[in-house]
Amino acid sequence: MSKIEAYDIKVRKKVLMKNPQPYKMKNGSWALKGTSTETGINLFKIVGRQKPTISQSRFEAIKDLFTSRQCECDKIC
Known part of the structure; x- marks a missing residue:
């Protein structure tokens, strides 16, 4: 997924945003909404007048999760 950082108020530092939308x-x-990887609170990052593009959609992330598993036969299926 995308590597987007936003400021987390609870830990007082920039953290990675999980599931940015x-x-x-x-x-x-336009802004990006997501959740913090450290505390789980909602994060909000303003990005400007143009719509942001996120490199990988939710569907592709879930698809990659299931297609990159290793089988019992030690092959990637």
């Missing part, structure tokens, strides 16, 4: 605010600007 684009969000359009009332004034027309």
Whole structure:
């Protein structure tokens, strides 16, 4: 998934954002919403007037999770 950092208030530092989703605010600007990898709270990062592109969708991430497993025969199936 994408490596997006946002400021986590609880730990007072930048952390990786888990499951970032684009969000359009009332004034027309775009932001990313997600959850913190360390504390699990909601994170919000304003990115500007253009819609952000996230490199990998949820479906592709789940698909990769199941297709990259190793079988009992030591092959990647």
